[in-house]
């Protein structure tokens with residue numbers, strides 16, 4: 001059967017349940033995924049005074065071909081984007097500034113250092129998102145930034161975050177789509193603290209200063225990302241979930257939930273409905289923790305499907321800003337982006353091809369037998385045929401044929417780069 005024939009046959013199966021596949025496809029096209037640039041260079045960035053990766057995160061693997069210049073990184077992103085259906089966004093960190101060979105301290109970064117990124121985004125029809133970088137820096141060497149006991153260190157990072165919001169505002173103005181500025185800090189302690197409150201008081205004060213300047217939400221939207229633990233902050237993290245949940249709700253900011261930042265059996269999918277009852281929007285870093293916050297490439301696993309179902313069945317596609325956060329240096333990095341992003345989109349398509357309203361109704365009626373039976377049967381409905389047709393229609397490779405493109409790119413481009 002051809003792609004079209006399989007699609008037509010699958011479409012009929014879904015139509016029996018009142019699912020309009022054509023409408024689903026039109027809707028899917030409109031969902032942007034914010035693709036993190038840092039998968040392409042192992043969170044290295046392009047600073048002239050580049051520091052070692054720190055902040056309690058780690059990239060493992062030594063697959064050759066890491067991007068070492070902004071041009072290489074953009075070219076690799078373009079290759080990945082050519083294999084991913086839809087129109088998406090790229091998520092930058094402050095360390096991806098281009099400073100023309102000059103050392104520019106992080107509290108001094110400006111829009112001009114991101115002009116190349118903006119021009120590139122315009123050429124490629126992309127939105128941009130942003131993150132201040134509060135790690136891999138001598139002023140974060142002791143693992144403390146916005147909650148640091150030293151007011152000078154705090155001031156430095158406050159100014160960095162203020163500068164970052166202005167850069168995001170510039171993205172929003174230039175690209176006509178608001179940039180999400182997400183603040184994540186590594187602050188915490190390796191061992192049991194003797195005072196949990198004081199660092200949190202300081203973090204709260206620092207955030208208040210960062211957000212003093214109102215920036216129009218049509219250009220910039222602020223988010224804060226919590227964490228449970230990091231390497232070296234195993235016992236205590238200042239910016240915990242409860243801390244940011246409270247801060248976001250009382251200050252009209254977005255909570256950003258990273259799927260690797262909770263206890264192993266605590267699921268982000270189970271948080272979305274509760275959080276959306278109390279705030280209009282939230283943001284995600286979809287990742288895959290394996291035993292710890294390991295940031296493995298996102299696979300089409302049960303939790304990913306459940307997250308997508310929660311977004312779709314609660315009609316929250318315009319409320320949840322979906323971003324990715326993984327970094328694997330043990331495999332081809334273009335493939336990593338492609339696999340993870342295609343999986344995120346696949347999960348949304350999967351969720352849109354489930355008779356969600358009928359299943360809700362069964363639950364209301366207490367018909368748990370039929371609810372379970374249908375949930376399970378829909379797992380093997382011909383969703384793959386719709387996905388293949390969608391890829392084909394969007395002009396990207398169908399099934400695993402994208403691997404050929406990646407292999408050719410590796411041979412022609414990546415393998416010519418310095419080994420590691």
Ligand SMILES: C[C@H](O)[C@H](O)[C@@H](O)C(=O)CO
Nearest residue numbers: 038057131184258285325
């Ligand atoms: C590089 C990212 O900003 C970082 O991964 C952060 O979002 C995070 O999740 C830290 O664990």
Ligand SMILES: [Mn+2]
Nearest residue numbers: 225258285325
């Ligand atoms: Mn994250």
